[in-house]
Amino acid sequence: MINKIVASVEAAVAGIEDGSTIMIGGFGGSGMPSELIDALIAQGSKDLTIVNNNAGNGEFGLALLLKAKRVRKILCSFPRQVDSHHFDALFRAGEIELELVPQGNLAERIRAAGAGIGGFFTRTGYGTELAKGKETRIIDGKGFVFETPIHADYALIKAERADRLGNLVYRKAGRNFGPVMASAARCSIVQVNEIVDVGALDPEAIVTPGIYVNRVVRVSRAATLKAVA
Amino acid sequence: MKKLTRDEIAARVARDIPEGAYVNLGIGLPTLVGNHLPKGKEIFLHSENGILGMGPAPAPGEEDEDLINAGKQPITVLPGAAFFHHADSFAMMRGGHLDICVLGAFQVSVTGDLANWSTGEPGAIPAVGGAMDLAVGARQVFIMMEHLTKKGESKIVERCTYPLTGIGCVSRIYTDLAVIEVTAQGLVAREWVDGMSLEELTRITGVPLAAPQRQAIA
Numbered sequence: 001m002i003n004k005i006v007a008s009v010e011a012a013v014a015g016i017e018d019g020s021t022i023m024i025g026g027f028g029g030s031g032m033p034s035e036l037i038d039a040l041i042a043q044g045s046k047d048l049t050i051v052n053n054n055a056g057n058g059e060f061g062l063a064l065l066l067k068a069k070r071v072r073k074i075l076c077s078f079p080r081q082v083d084s085h086h087f088d089a090l091f092r093a094g095e096i097e098l099e100l101v102p103q104g105n106l107a108e109r110i111r112a113a114g115a116g117i118g119g120f121f122t123r124t125g126y127g128t129e130l131a132k133g134k135e136t137r138i139i140d141g142k143g144f145v146f147e148t149p150i151h152a153d154y155a156l157i158k159a160e161r162a163d164r165l166g167n168l169v170y171r172k173a174g175r176n177f178g179p180v181m182a183s184a185a186r187c188s189i190v191q192v193n194e195i196v197d198v199g200a201l202d203p204e205a206i207v208t209p210g211i212y213v214n215r216v217v218r219v220s221r222a223a224t225l226k227a228v229a
Numbered sequence: 230m231k232k233l234t235r236d237e238i239a240a241r242v243a244r245d246i247p248e249g250a251y252v253n254l255g256i257g258l259p260t261l262v263g264n265h266l267p268k269g270k271e272i273f274l275h276s277e278n279g280i281l282g283m284g285p286a287p288a289p290g291e292e293d294e295d296l297i298n299a300g301k302q303p304i305t306v307l308p309g310a311a312f313f314h315h316a317d318s319f320a321m322m323r324g325g326h327l328d329i330c331v332l333g334a335f336q337v338s339v340t341g342d343l344a345n346w347s348t349g350e351p352g353a354i355p356a357v358g359g360a361m362d363l364a365v366g367a368r369q370v371f372i373m374m375e376h377l378t379k380k381g382e383s384k385i386v387e388r389c390t391y392p393l394t395g396i397g398c399v400s401r402i403y404t405d406l407a408v409i410e411v412t413a414q415g416l417v418a419r420e421w422v423d424g425m426s427l428e429e430l431t432r433i434t435g436v437p438l439a440a441p442q443r444q445a446i447a
Contacts, residue, residue: 027278027315028301030294053315080356081301091354100355103277104319104362111316123365124323127396130357143396172312173278174295179314207314
């Protein structure tokens with residue numbers, strides 16, 4: 001019997017190697033898998049490349065992974081926030097590499113990786129310094145920039161509900177990068193508030209089918225809220 | 230001459246948003262437009278983090294960590310709202326499905342180039358978010374900004390000196406002094422505040438402004 005459910009967050013992040021590229025879901029704190037990140041910090045892998053919309057904020061989740069100096073490089077669209085002090089300090093000290101990616105390119109490059117697409121032309125960024133050195137093409141009179149896929153070794157994702165097959169539904173805007181990241185990583189690891197029986201999730205409403213998911217661990221939302229507070 | 234307040238600029242922008250429009254309000258000043266949308270019209274607010282049908286801020290104590298806007302402030306959703314993942318959300322933005330986006334700006338050029346993501350200062354931490362996607366993707370890009378910098382320099386310029394967000398993407402500029410349209414023939418002043426002549430507005434702006442029909446800004 002297939003069972004992707006693991007017993008603990010420690011088991012969920014077991015085996016993540018030094019030098020891995022890890023996608024982390026979330027938009028700010030919304031949808032951020034903080035408990036999986038805490039487990040990754042404890043697990044000890046280093047020299048990581050992280051893909052996230054932001055670069056951590058406050059004193060939880062991704063910010064703590066950066067603070068622990070485990071991240072070599074980050075790909076994100078919006079590192080600067082009022083409380084992104086851990087990233088800011090590392091960046092100013094030259095201790096972290098930043099690849100700044102327009103947010104739509106970030107999402108689409110991740111989607112492209114998951115869909116087996118070798119790259120795409122987009123109007124976003126044409127003529128700006130974020131397109132410097134990239135291939136461009138004029139299509140129907142408009143300038144386009146060639147962007148390549150972003151693949152990952154692992155994805156850490158937060159969803160609301162899963163079954164043992166790894167089928168997922170999310171919670172409100174906490175969905176954000178979860179579905180595309182799940183498709184783009186070699187091993188997708190998901191924390192969920194609730195685990196339900198196979199068949200309990202409406203097939204019409206499943207957002208991420210289990211084919212994209214490797215490991216599921218239950219972390220109740222009550223525990224999550226307590227951790228943030 | 231009486232400059233418009235930030236809320237008055239927001240109200241002026243809101244008047245140009247028609248019933249049924251799908252609209253993205255950028256972070257910062259444009260967020261104010263949401264407070265001035267006419268109550269009787271159905272207008273759909275899009276948030277880049279995967280929401281259509283965004284509503285106002287929740288009552289204190291009703292905040293939900295999974296209901297935030299692009300500026301990461303707590304929001305609500307209206308009946309009929311939808312959630313979707315990030316690639317879908319940006320497909321809406323980049324695929325020309327949004328009728329209007331309202332963005333702030335550091336500079337707008339006479340040809341509608343936009344600079345709003347970086348001042349290019351050494352040591353500054355860059356952040357672009359969804360600005361470049363909105364600039365090229367929305368059918369109409371409205372800019373909402375103060376007419377002048379704190380130093381008194383015009384933010385409407387011949388050529389942007391700050392790093393560009395998008396080329397030739399701006400449709401209309403709403404400031405505390407005027408409403409200016411970007412056309413193929415150049416900038417056209419549509420409205421400006423009482424007590425100011427077109428000559429004075431042109432002098433302050435520092436670039437040529439046509440004005441086929443002057444209207445008092447309301």
